[in-house]
Amino acid sequence: MSGAGFLLDLHRCVGCGACVLACRIENGRVLATAWRRVLPLNLGRQPAGPTYFLSVACHHCEEPACLAGCPSRAYEKRPDGVVVHHEERCLGCRYCEMTCPFGTPRFDEDNGVVSKCHLCVHRVDAGLLPACVGACPTEALRYVPATAVPPADAVRFVPGFVDPAGCRPALHFRTPAGTRRVELFRHLGEALRR
Amino acid sequence: MPAPRTIRTVCPRNCYCTCGMLVSLDEHDRTVRIEGDPGNSATAGHVCLKGLSYARRTTYPDRILTPLRRRRRGNGFDPLTWDDALDEIVARLLATRDAHGPTAALYYEGSGSHGALGGLSMAFWHQFGGCTTTFGDLCWPAGLEATRLTYGANLHNHPRLTTDSRFILIWGHNPAETNVHQWRLILDAQARGATIAVIDPRKTDSTDAADVHLQPRPGTDAALALGMARVIVDAGLHDEAFLAAHAHGFEAYRRRLADYPLDRVAGLTGLDAGAIRALALDYARTSPALLIAGFGLQRHHRAGQTMRAVALLPALTGNVGVAGGGWQYANLASHCLRELPLPPEPPGMRAVPVSQVARHLETLNAPPIRAAWIERGNPATQNPAAHRVRQALGCLDFVVVVDQFMTPTAELAHIVLPAKTLFEEEDLVTAYWHPYLQWRAKILDPPGDVRPETEIWRALCERCGFDTRYFPTDRRAFLRSLLPVGHESAIDELPLRALDLSGHGDVAFAERRFPTPSGKVEFECDEASTRWGVDRVPEYVPLDEGCDAPMRTRFPLQFLSCKTRDRIHSQFGNLDWVRDVERPHVLDIHPEDARPRGIVDGARAAVWNDRGRIEVTARVTPGIRPGVVHVLEGWCHDGDPDVNALTDEGVTDMNHGATFYECLVEVAPA
Numbered sequence: 001m002s003g004a005g006f007l008l009d010l011h012r013c014v015g016c017g018a019c020v021l022a023c024r025i026e027n028g029r030v031l032a033t034a035w036r037r038v039l040p041l042n043l044g045r046q047p048a049g050p051t052y053f054l055s056v057a058c059h060h061c062e063e064p065a066c067l068a069g070c071p072s073r074a075y076e077k078r079p080d081g082v083v084v085h086h087e088e089r090c091l092g093c094r095y096c097e098m099t100c101p102f103g104t105p106r107f108d109e110d111n112g113v114v115s116k117c118h119l120c121v122h123r124v125d126a127g128l129l130p131a132c133v134g135a136c137p138t139e140a141l142r143y144v145p146a147t148a149v150p151p152a153d154a155v156r157f158v159p160g161f162v163d164p165a166g167c168r169p170a171l172h173f174r175t176p177a178g179t180r181r182v183e184l185f186r187h188l189g190e191a192l193r194r
Numbered sequence: 195m196p197a198p199r200t201i202r203t204v205c206p207r208n209c210y211c212t213c214g215m216l217v218s219l220d221e222h223d224r225t226v227r228i229e230g231d232p233g234n235s236a237t238a239g240h241v242c243l244k245g246l247s248y249a250r251r252t253t254y255p256d257r258i259l260t261p262l263r264r265r266r267r268g269n270g271f272d273p274l275t276w277d278d279a280l281d282e283i284v285a286r287l288l289a290t291r292d293a294h295g296p297t298a299a300l301y302y303e304g305s306g307s308h309g310a311l312g313g314l315s316m317a318f319w320h321q322f323g324g325c326t327t328t329f330g331d332l333c334w335p336a337g338l339e340a341t342r343l344t345y346g347a348n349l350h351n352h353p354r355l356t357t358d359s360r361f362i363l364i365w366g367h368n369p370a371e372t373n374v375h376q377w378r379l380i381l382d383a384q385a386r387g388a389t390i391a392v393i394d395p396r397k398t399d400s401t402d403a404a405d406v407h408l409q410p411r412p413g414t415d416a417a418l419a420l421g422m423a424r425v426i427v428d429a430g431l432h433d434e435a436f437l438a439a440h441a442h443g444f445e446a447y448r449r450r451l452a453d454y455p456l457d458r459v460a461g462l463t464g465l466d467a468g469a470i471r472a473l474a475l476d477y478a479r480t481s482p483a484l485l486i487a488g489f490g491l492q493r494h495h496r497a498g499q500t501m502r503a504v505a506l507l508p509a510l511t512g513n514v515g516v517a518g519g520g521w522q523y524a525n526l527a528s529h530c531l532r533e534l535p536l537p538p539e540p541p542g543m544r545a546v547p548v549s550q551v552a553r554h555l556e557t558l559n560a561p562p563i564r565a566a567w568i569e570r571g572n573p574a575t576q577n578p579a580a581h582r583v584r585q586a587l588g589c590l591d592f593v594v595v596v597d598q599f600m601t602p603t604a605e606l607a608h609i610v611l612p613a614k615t616l617f618e619e620e621d622l623v624t625a626y627w628h629p630y631l632q633w634r635a636k637i638l639d640p641p642g643d644v645r646p647e648t649e650i651w652r653a654l655c656e657r658c659g660f661d662t663r664y665f666p667t668d669r670r671a672f673l674r675s676l677l678p679v680g681h682e683s684a685i686d687e688l689p690l691r692a693l694d695l696s697g698h699g700d701v702a703f704a705e706r707r708f709p710t711p712s713g714k715v716e717f718e719c720d721e722a723s724t725r726w727g728v729d730r731v732p733e734y735v736p737l738d739e740g741c742d743a744p745m746r747t748r749f750p751l752q753f754l755s756c757k758t759r760d761r762i763h764s765q766f767g768n769l770d771w772v773r774d775v776e777r778p779h780v781l782d783i784h785p786e787d788a789r790p791r792g793i794v795d796g797a798r799a800a801v802w803n804d805r806g807r808i809e810v811t812a813r814v815t816p817g818i819r820p821g822v823v824h825v826l827e828g829w830c831h832d833g834d835p836d837v838n839a840l841t842d843e844g845v846t847d848m849n850h851g852a853t854f855y856e857c858l859v860e861v862a863p864a
Binding site: 031139 | 226227228229230239240241242243246247249370371374375377378381397399402403404405406407759760770771774775778815816817
């Protein structure tokens with residue numbers, strides 16, 4: 001069993017930003033400390049590849065670097081795999097900003113501590129979906145509970161994403177299948193690797 | 195913490211989706227959550243970025259909360275009381291009427307907020323003795339008329355039947371941005387094996403996900419449709435049984451197709467003949483096939499004939515009246531409300547085409563326009579020739595603008611009145627994609643000195659001594675009286691769920707009965723000729739300002755100004771929450787066009803024609819067809835001139851639409 005996490009279907013995501021706003025509303029975040037971001041790739045629409053969007057927040061890694069590098073034990077990995085940050089224990093040392101390869105923890109200048117996505121555990125524990133997942137109008141972003149296995153065609157790496165080796169993030173991607181976009185996608189991956 | 199209370203309502207913006215929404219408020223009436231209402235089976239439990247942003251928009255710091263009066267000298271506005279504002283408005287409007295006649299006052303309403311109560315403004319103007327108002331529509335009327343002439347009514351299948359389709363042809367439309375709930379269904383159909391083809395001169399989020407993408411020269415869609423029809427008929431793939439029973443004038447249409455051999459159509463459209471042929475054959479051979487047409491291919495003055503040509507393809511292939519098939523343009527099934535009871539229309543009302551407001555503000559005589567009232571709209575950036583609209587409004591004796599924010603139009607007003615938001619007055623909202631009539635709930639009292647427009651009009655009527663019985667005292671009872679005969683009791687159910695009161699069923703034209711004069715699908719249509727003066731059979735006629743126009747020697751590039759997911763025209767663009775994630779405001783230009791002009795990616799570029807000039811940052815991209823350039827419309831919050839400094843005041847061949855995409859320009863480094 002792997003931990004709870006997100007599944008992002010790159011063919012369905014249109015980068016609309018509803019997930020970013022839903023997270024901000026649910027968790028009271030301003031832009032500077034927003035937990036979810038949408039990273040567009042190939043907005044210039046180069047012909048070799050499709051434009052696609054990485055909607056990313058915390059990946060609730062199997063081996064969380066934030067937790068390993070935190071001197072104040074502000075991070076906790078719950079039995080269901082969710083990595084929770086306890087602000088009241090945070091020193092504001094910002095080590096986790098350096099150790100997390102994904103740039104997930106966001107430092108808040110106003111209160112001097114970092115914060116990050118907690119997979120809406122308050123909602124998930126009440127049987128609801130994380131706010132971002134619930135808001136996704138194309139159902140591109142999904143929640144995979146710890147008790148479920150990601151679909152067989154899900155992958156851990158796509159072009160533009162940080163190499164997942166080491167931390168083993170619980171974020172899975174679905175890349176398009178059976179469409180013209182597969183070829184475009186492969187070309188873009190090759191172009192980015194060069 | 196007490197549990198938030200949750201209220202069902204609807205988004206009233208000018209958008210396909212018209213989402214059912216669940217708004218949750220805490221004990222201080224703060225909006226803590228906005229979610230989609232799963233009870234609306236088309237929008238299915240989701241809203242979009244813009245819908246979520248109401249949690250910010252309704253309490254935004256910039257919102258106008260009191261009446262404002264422009265300072266006599268210098269810039270800026272000062273607050274004033276409603277009594278002072280209404281006194282001044284009544285005095286100025288009556289003085290205008292008494293000196294010049296009632297039609298010296300222009301009443302302009304835009305599409306900024308949909309609801310049945312919006313029409314009550316006419317209870318004032320009819321008693322005022324009339325006014326000058328607008329007719330036609332900036333957006334979609336040519337396609338509506340073409341559909342009505344062809345099929346007899348603007349109806350289409352319930353959106354959920356999209357997933358039954360095996361082939362979806364999307365034409366001049368970008369649902370991944372502008373109809374995101376339809377896009378979810380299209381992706382579901384694709385996942386079940388349907389082929390997705392998109393016709394669009396631009397590469398978009400929709401074309402990226404498609405299996406087939408054709409990029410024709412803008413304005414040549416009629417030729418493409420007739421060329422595809424020719425391929426289909428030549429291959430014997432037309433549905434002879436359907437046509438024999440349900441087509442009117444097919445032989446005349448078939449003769450017309452002789453003018454559209456594949457090689458000619460390839461030349462006209464700038465497409466590969468093989469690609470046109472393959473698309474036509476795949477569309478005709480795969481059943482059921484759904485054709486979804488957007489508004490983009492009818493924003494030029496040959497719009498009606500273009501839309502007739504395209505709208506006939508589903509009938510030609512027998513895809514009408516079947517689940518997963520059909521012609522999808524606009525679904526007016528929810529437009530079933532009774533007419534508002536209004537005082538009789540006075541003689542001498544005057545109306546001008548809405549796409550030509552600038553011209554008429556400048557030149558109208560006997561009497562000229564001296565005063566204007568503008569609500570739910572922002573013509574100073576959104577109408578064709580917007581810079582001239584702006585200038586002309588600035589020259590009027592008296593302008594009133596009702597809005598939530600200081601738009602470029604409101605900046606020109608003498609008096610600005612604060613407008614309610616969707617949370618602050620009940621109403622009934624119709625849609626144009628799904629069949630649902632929805633209840634817009636009153637969730638909050640208007641903040642500050644805000645009054646709903648219905649109360650503004652009532653107060654004006656009171657001050658003028660006009661009859662006020664046209665205005666609701668009990669809104670629920672009033673709205674109940676607008677429901678279709680026999681459905682009055684639906685007023686109790688509407689606050690709970692979206693309702694389809696049309697009785698049309700999920701499949702449009704399932705009985706194959708068409709309310710046209712012939713009772714059939716009209717391939718040849720007398721009314722097209724008698725009413726609009728166009729040929730009875732659809733044809734391709736080059737645009738005066740299109741890809742083959744003589745004017746191209748001076749202005750060689752076709753300019754498109756399409757819609758973005760981030761705004762509804764110029765709405766939402768002022769909000770920080772939206773600007774945080776919005777698309778860049780750039781000029782898309784192909785490398786082949788950029789290179790000889792010295793346009794560099796990321797540098798400022800000037801775009802101009804004889805009508806105007808704007809400056810935008812260039813994005814050199816192969817994602818647009820050579821010869822075509824593009825800037826998203828509706829960006830007007832940084833003082834940048836809007837794209838409509840460039841657009842023309844043309845009128846479509848049918849139904850008085852605007853011609854935003856018939857616009858030639860030249861580009862150079864700024």
